[in-house]
Amino acid sequence: MSGTxxxxxxxxxxxxxxxxxxxxxxxxxxxxxxxxxxxxxxxxELADWAQxxxxxxxxxxRTLRHLDEYLVQLEKSVTAAxxxxxxxxxxxxxNRIVAGLVKATGEREVVKVKSMATQEIGLNEALEAEGIxxxxxxxAELIVQLGEDRPSHILVPAIHRNRGEIREIFAxxxxxWGRPAPEGLTDSPAELAEAARLHLREKFLxxxxxxxxxxxMVAETGTLVVVExxxxxxxxxxLPETLISVVGIEKTVPTWQDxxxxxxxxxxxxxxxxxxxxxxxxxxxxxxxxxxDFHLVLxxxxxxxxxxxxxxxxxxxxxxxxxxxxxxxVYERAGGHAYGSVYxxxxxxxxxxxxxxxxxxxxxxxxxxxxxxxxCYDVCPVAIDIPEVLVHLRERVAGQGGKGHRxxxxxxxAAGWVLNHPAALAAGEKxxxxxxxxxxxxxxxxxxxxxxxxxxxxxxxxxRDWWKKNRT
Amino acid sequence: xxxxxxVTCVNDAxxxxxxxxxxxxxxxxGVEVGFPAGQTCCGxxxxxxxxxxxxxxxxxxxxxxxxxxxxxxxxxGSCAAMVRDNYPRIGRKAAAEHRGHELADAAARSVxxxxxxxxFLVDVLGVVDVGAYFPHTVTYHxxxxxxxxxxLGDRPLRLLDAVRGLELxxxxxxxxxxxxGGTFAVKNADVSAAMGEDKVRNAVSTGADVLCGADNSCLMxxxxxxxxxxxxxxxxxxxxxxxxxxxxxxx
Numbered sequence: 001m002s003g004t005x006x007x008x009x010x011x012x013x014x015x016x017x018x019x020x021x022x023x024x025x026x027x028x029x030x031x032x033x034x035x036x037x038x039x040x041x042x043x044x045e046l047a048d049w050a051q052x053x054x055x056x057x058x059x060x061x062r063t064l065r066h067l068d069e070y071l072v073q074l075e076k077s078v079t080a081a082x083x084x085x086x087x088x089x090x091x092x093x094x095n096r097i098v099a100g101l102v103k104a105t106g107e108r109e110v111v112k113v114k115s116m117a118t119q120e121i122g123l124n125e126a127l128e129a130e131g132i133x134x135x136x137x138x139x140a141e142l143i144v145q146l147g148e149d150r151p152s153h154i155l156v157p158a159i160h161r162n163r164g165e166i167r168e169i170f171a172x173x174x175x176x177w178g179r180p181a182p183e184g185l186t187d188s189p190a191e192l193a194e195a196a197r198l199h200l201r202e203k204f205l206x207x208x209x210x211x212x213x214x215x216x217m218v219a220e221t222g223t224l225v226v227v228e229x230x231x232x233x234x235x236x237x238x239l240p241e242t243l244i245s246v247v248g249i250e251k252t253v254p255t256w257q258d259x260x261x262x263x264x265x266x267x268x269x270x271x272x273x274x275x276x277x278x279x280x281x282x283x284x285x286x287x288x289x290x291x292x293d294f295h296l297v298l299x300x301x302x303x304x305x306x307x308x309x310x311x312x313x314x315x316x317x318x319x320x321x322x323x324x325x326x327x328x329x330v331y332e333r334a335g336g337h338a339y340g341s342v343y344x345x346x347x348x349x350x351x352x353x354x355x356x357x358x359x360x361x362x363x364x365x366x367x368x369x370x371x372x373x374x375x376c377y378d379v380c381p382v383a384i385d386i387p388e389v390l391v392h393l394r395e396r397v398a399g400q401g402g403k404g405h406r407x408x409x410x411x412x413x414a415a416g417w418v419l420n421h422p423a424a425l426a427a428g429e430k431x432x433x434x435x436x437x438x439x440x441x442x443x444x445x446x447x448x449x450x451x452x453x454x455x456x457x458x459x460x461x462x463x464r465d466w467w468k469k470n471r472t
Numbered sequence: 473x474x475x476x477x478x479v480t481c482v483n484d485a486x487x488x489x490x491x492x493x494x495x496x497x498x499x500x501x502g503v504e505v506g507f508p509a510g511q512t513c514c515g516x517x518x519x520x521x522x523x524x525x526x527x528x529x530x531x532x533x534x535x536x537x538x539x540x541x542x543x544x545x546x547x548x549g550s551c552a553a554m555v556r557d558n559y560p561r562i563g564r565k566a567a568a569e570h571r572g573h574e575l576a577d578a579a580a581r582s583v584x585x586x587x588x589x590x591x592f593l594v595d596v597l598g599v600v601d602v603g604a605y606f607p608h609t610v611t612y613h614x615x616x617x618x619x620x621x622x623x624l625g626d627r628p629l630r631l632l633d634a635v636r637g638l639e640l641x642x643x644x645x646x647x648x649x650x651x652x653g654g655t656f657a658v659k660n661a662d663v664s665a666a667m668g669e670d671k672v673r674n675a676v677s678t679g680a681d682v683l684c685g686a687d688n689s690c691l692m693x694x695x696x697x698x699x700x701x702x703x704x705x706x707x708x709x710x711x712x713x714x715x716x717x718x719x720x721x722x723x
Contacts (some may be wrong), residue, residue, distance in 0.1 A: 012660045018664045036664045310568075329649045333666045369660065371653025371667070372520060373616035388561070394522030398483045408688045412518050419481070419512040420533065452665035453696030456486050463479050464490035471495070 010365035015334035020353070024160060025336055031159050032326045038272035039323060039379070045274070046264070055261045057383040060317035063252055064307060067273040070219040070252045071298065079220025081284025083294040088246075090301050091121035096298050098123060098211065098244055099130045105133075107208045113226060113233035114138035115213025116320060117246045117299055119151065119342040120355070123211070134211065135177070135203045137232040139196050146173040152336025152344060154322035155270050160335060163187040170195050178202055200232060210240035210291065214247045215319065216262060217296075220255045223283040227266060227276040234280045243282070243291035249297050250307075250316040263321055265381035269321035302355035310452030311392040315350045315435050323384060324376035330369055339366065346376035350389040360399050367393035429462035436460065476506050476541035478534075478586070480548045480688075487688045493715035493722075494547050494589060500715075501597055508537040516554040521655045524562060528575060531559050532556040535578035543596065544586040547711045549618025549687050552588040559583060576582070578584045588618060589711055590627040590686060600630050605718045607637035611680040612710075613671065613694065614648050615687040628686055628710055635713060641678040652693035676696055676703050686710045 008014060020022055042051050063070055075085045088094035102110055110127070112118065112134050124134045124145075136145040143158040144151050147169040151157030158166070167187040174181040179199045185191055212233070216225040224245055226233050237243060253259065267276040285294050307313050325331045325345030336344035340362035341352040349370055353363040367390050370376075376386040398405050418424045432439075436458040475498060479491040498505050498652035514534065515527030534555065538544045546552050560583060563576030593599055612632060618624045632640055651657065651667025651681075671694055675683045683698070683705055685691050695707030 012662065016662045017661065019666045025666075111558055145723065199606055329651065330660070331665050333663050367522075368656065369663075371616070371649050371651060371660075371664070372654040373649035373653070374620035375616075375647075375649070376618055391522065394520070395524050398522030408521070409523070412521070412523045412526050416518065416529065419515075420529045422510050422512055425481075425512055427607075432485065451661065452669070452700060453693060454699040455696065456692050459488050461488065463484045463491035464507070464509060466488055466492055467495075467509075471505075471507065 008360075008362040008363045011334070011338055011340070011369040012365065014338035014340065014362070015330075015369075016042050018335035018338055019333050021335075023162075025333060027160065027162060028332050028335055030259065031156065032332050035272060035318065035324045039269060040380075042268040042272040042274065046268070048225060052261055052265050053381055053383055055320075056381055057317065058263060059253060059258050060382055062316075063254055063324065064250065064313060064316055066370050067249065067252065067307065070254055071249055073254075074217055074222060074252055075298075077218075078223075078284060078296050081222045082286075083222065083284040083296055086295060086297045088297050088299050088301070093300050094121050094246060094297050094301065095123055095126035098246060099127055099132065101242070101244050101295055102127065102132050102209055103130065105209055106240075106313070109133050109135065109203075109207060109241065110209040110211050110244075111135050111137050111236050112141075113210070113212040113228070113236040114157075115211070115246060116154065116342055117213045117248050118211060119171075120248075121246070121299065123246065135200075135205065135207075135283050137200050137236055138228070139193070139230060139232070142196055142200070144168060144177050146170065146177065149344060150337060153325060154345070154347075155325075155345065156322075160337070161190065163189065166192055169197075174199050194471045204232075204239050205426040207240050209242045210236040212243065212245045214245055214251055217247055217252050217268070218254075218259065219252055220254050220338050221283055223256065223281050225259065226280045227263070227278065228280075229271065229277045231278050234278050235465060237280050238284060238290050240291055242293040242295070244297065245294045246297045247301055248301070249303050250289070256398075265431065266319050269319075269323040269379070269381040285363055295410065301380075302357075306354040309354070309392075312354050312389055314384050315354055315389055317384050318347050318351065318396045319382060320347075321381055323379040323381065327375040327379050328370075329373065330371065334369070339364075339369065339398070346370060346386045346390075347384070350384075350386055350393060353393055353397075358393065358400065361403070364402055366414040367397055426462070426464055432458050433461050433465075473503065473543065474506060474541045475503050475543045475545050475592075476508055476538045478511060478514070478538070478546040478551065479507070479546050480546055480551045482689050482692070483547060486692070487709065488687055490547050490709040490711050493709070493711040494545070496720075497602060497711060497715040498545070501599060501602060503597070506541060508540075510537045513702065514554040516551060516558070517654050518592065519554065519558055519562070526537055527558075527562060527706040528566065529579050531562055531575055531582075534559075535582050538582065538585070542585060543592065544582070544608065545589055545592045546586070547589045547686065547709060548689070549588050549624065550613050550689065552586055552591075553617040553621035555579075555581050555586045556610050573698045588622055588624065590618075590624055590631055593631060593714075594627045600633065601634035602714050604635040604714045604716055606635050606713045606716045606722065608682050609639045609641055609678075609680040610682045610684055610713065611641045611643045611675055611678040611705075612646070613643060613650060613675070613683055613685040613690065614646055615685055615690045618686055619647060622625075624686070631714060632684070632710070638713070641680045643678055643683075644674045649673075650690050650694050652690045654689070657693060662695075665697070668693055672697045672701065672703060675705060681705055682713070683707050684713055
């Protein structure tokens with residue numbers, strides 16, 4: 001994934017800072033609680049939500065099972081409609097293809113509609129290395145880009161920034177990228193939005209190349225779909241002469257009719273809206289309307305490997321709604337950056353280690369970044385059993401025997417022997433009870449448990465001894 | 473009806489009073505309770521930390537120890553959920569690894585007869601008023617596994633509502649995780665503590681004397697923070713409230 005996340009520390013380490021940042025915690029608490037309440041109301045309006053969820057799950061699963069066939073069908077449809085399809089096995093290949101396409105136009109600037117796939121592969125940085133500047137046009141992405149920051153939420157990438165910070169970023173950096181922020185800019189939302197509008201309008205009208213991702217790709221027609229709230233995406237999709245879309249292969253749906261399910265579940269789950277304000281669909285090229293050239297870069301980058309894992313593959317159902325982030329008590333306290341990926345929160349904790357592998361410190365720690373409370377599974381509109389996949393990935397990480405896990409495995413094995421020998425367990429319990437006066441409430445050293453909690457008192461006798469005395 | 477008590481390893485070693493309460497409560501309701509001494513742990517801590525193969529002997533042990541009983545009752549939502557959700561999963565994975573169907577069969581025998589205490593009282597015994605007396609203000613924390621994996625719903629609240637002398641106070645953010653999560657509390661200590669402290673803040677603001685739940689592992693975490701903060705309420709297992717009577721009050 002993106003080079004900007006390379007060398008991230010493990011999740012607990014990255015989360016520690018966020019947990020002790022009171023402002024960040026309050027911002028996140030407020031934002032996530034507001035949207036989770038709104039989402040619950042929007043979902044409750046639909047009497048058939050459970051059926052829609054199940055339909056979405058089934059469509060995605062069936063598509064993933066036959067993805068090879070649907071992708072070939074998609075390529076045929078896109079080509080027949082006047083587009084060109086490119087296949088990219090990994091981030092490097094995708095970046096090479098896109099940079100080559102942009103260079104072929106002779107342009108040095110591109111406008112972008114918010115795209116997680118291009119962030120995943122670090123496209124902006126790759127283009128920059130080739131002397132091409134990519135302008136983010138989604139308001140929150142713009143804030144992240146101008147602030148030389150990283151996104152921390154799937155739907156609201158700048159969720160960690162407040163209005164004062166945004167004003168400061170606009171006033172300081174807009175002039176380096178194009179039209180400067182107006183004199184005397186305040187932090188009122190209307191003024192901030194207007195500053196962004198004026199800044200971006202110049203980019204839209206000048207750009208010859210647009211780059212997008214897509215929420216869905218329809219195999220039968222070769223149609224791509226982007227749903228968004230601001231209309232900036234639509235301008236990126238329609239104004240430039242060349243449009244390049246970089247899309248993960250799992251975004252395929254077989255038929256136009258399948259969209260019916262997701263266009264109901266996605267907006268309600270993400271923005272708590274009945275329908276998203278802008279739904280743009282495009283199919284190849286059209287005479288005298290929209291881009292003259294259309295390129296679709298189909299991105300694998302770890303998806304085929306994920307697909308091969310029978311438990312883990314359900315992560316590829318994800319429609320990037322971010323409902324799981326907004327209900328997650330861990331995300332709420334740790335913030336998005338701690339996940340070290342463009343995909344934060346519960347879905348990121350299962351998606352990133354599958355796409356990137358579990359070798360790095362951050363990826364090995366992500367499957368443990370959850371208390372397994374199950375709130376994410378409850379809200380997921382395509383019923384991804386995130387706790388199940390987390391535990392499944394923990395097995396993989398534990399099996400690697402990396403840092404910390406060798407000792408853990410030895411302890412688990414020792415405990416396993418005791419637990420399989422009840423007499424040994426009973427003796428241990430009895431010994432603990434006999435020495436109960438000696439047990440400390442706090443443990444010295446690095447015992448994180450007792451930094452904020454007292455250990456329970458050991459009782460005078462274990463239950464099994466009471467039973468023996470009183471019931472046998 | 474023969475009921476086997478699965479007391480759980482945490483309760484056996486650290487919270488024997490919860491197990492004693494379950495025995496007294498069930499016997500008061502006319503149930504014959506047995507305690508197979510060969511029982512140990514459901515395997516949840518190992519399984520959830522990524523050591524699935526290490527839990528397999530415990531799946532077999534559970535099946536063997538409770539074979540003579542019609543029902544298995546446990547005062548722990550998360551241990552009940554371990555049996556119900558994960559034993560079949562362990563069985564399926566073993567079969568997929570070409571190691572036979574023995575574990576799947578063991579799970580198939582264990583799952584249908586395993587009940588969390590409040591489920592057993594409401595669904596099997598069909599009682600809501602268990603004849604308890606507990607003159608305190610109480611707030612209830614529904615632990616995640618009971619709430620979401622078992623779908624206990626309002627069963628615990630209905631049981632508490634019927635306790636004489638008890639005043640129930642609503643807990644803000646009740647359905648949010650307390651941050652225990654087994655080894656999560658150790659591996660992600662900072663986030664875990666932050667979650668627990670928010671839970672405690674909400675609990676204290678109810679003004680209740682007692683925070684009760686149906687899982688002593690969550691209560692150990694919450695109770696540990698309560699004691700560290702010298703908070704004006706204590707954590708107590710629901711079973712101990714339900715076992716309490718005028719003749720034999722909980723102290």
